[in-house]
Amino acid sequence: MFDTIKDRLFCPFCGKQCKEDDYQTKDAGCLLASLTINELIEQYPNEATIKIYHTCDYCGKWIVINLEMLHLKLSQKDKPLTNEEFEKWASEQW
Numbered sequence: 001m002f003d004t005i006k007d008r009l010f011c012p013f014c015g016k017q018c019k020e021d022d023y024q025t026k027d028a029g030c031l032l033a034s035l036t037i038n039e040l041i042e043q044y045p046n047e048a049t050i051k052i053y054h055t056c057d058y059c060g061k062w063i064v065i066n067l068e069m070l071h072l073k074l075s076q077k078d079k080p081l082t083n084e085e086f087e088k089w090a091s092e093q094w
């Protein structure tokens with residue numbers, strides 16, 4: 001089983017936009033859920049990396065994206081964390 005990604009990502013090779021639920025992952029709940037990347041971050045906070053993959057409908061390239069969850073969570077902040085804030089945040093995660 002697997003889950004699908006609701007976000008319509010752009011192909012890094014040809015630049016075309018994929019459809020909803022084109023990307024799959026086996027690194028989350030494998031519940032046939034349709035999740036946005038933000039929902040993945042919220043629901044699987046302890047995963048370090050979630051790999052999503054898809055074959056582009058337009059250029060046929062096999063695309064694998066490693067979502068670095070720590071980086072994505074930090075990117076959701078408006079401004080960079082100070083070292084102190086980061087250490088506090090990291091200690092709460094693990």
Ligand SMILES: [Zn+2]
Pocket residue numbers: 011012013014015016056057058059060061
């Ligand atoms: Zn493509």
